[in-house]
Amino acid sequence: MFFASTSPALIRRSAHVNALRSLDRLLDEQLAAPRQRSYQLTQDEQSYTLSFDVPGIAKEQLSIGIEGSVVRIESQPDAPRKYKAAYELPQDIDVSASDAKLENGVLTLKLAKKAPVSNVAQLAIN
Numbered sequence: 001m002f003f004a005s006t007s008p009a010l011i012r013r014s015a016h017v018n019a020l021r022s023l024d025r026l027l028d029e030q031l032a033a034p035r036q037r038s039y040q041l042t043q044d045e046q047s048y049t050l051s052f053d054v055p056g057i058a059k060e061q062l063s064i065g066i067e068g069s070v071v072r073i074e075s076q077p078d079a080p081r082k083y084k085a086a087y088e089l090p091q092d093i094d095v096s097a098s099d100a101k102l103e104n105g106v107l108t109l110k111l112a113k114k115a116p117v118s119n120v121a122q123l124a125i126n
Contacts, residue, residue: 038085047098048089048111055105056081062107066095071111091116 040051052073054062061079065072069092075083089111097112 039087045113047113048093048109050087050109050111052085052107052109053105054081054083054102054107057083057102057105059102062102064100064109066093066098066111068092071109073107 042049057079061076063074069089072086092114094112094114099110101108
């Protein structure tokens, strides 16, 4: 006994094809759209100031790690919302002179820039 597809199967297949085309079109539009930054960055000669919206997360539920010029922000596993991001800045950060503040769901980081250290050694001429 053989089973052959009938014309209603072709109609169903074309419906799936149209749905897939719609999905492809939606994904193309979303991926092609310019992404909005989830932070605000300002800087002066001494520091960078980054502001993030982290509503519903307490300061005890956030961890901020700084390594060189990379800032990593991550929510703890017990936080009601998940947040995980990393940002690379153009200059290394002085952690001892930096500050973090969380008020009304806005995390503000004031990150002090490290002064560039010159490794140039003077060589005496004989």
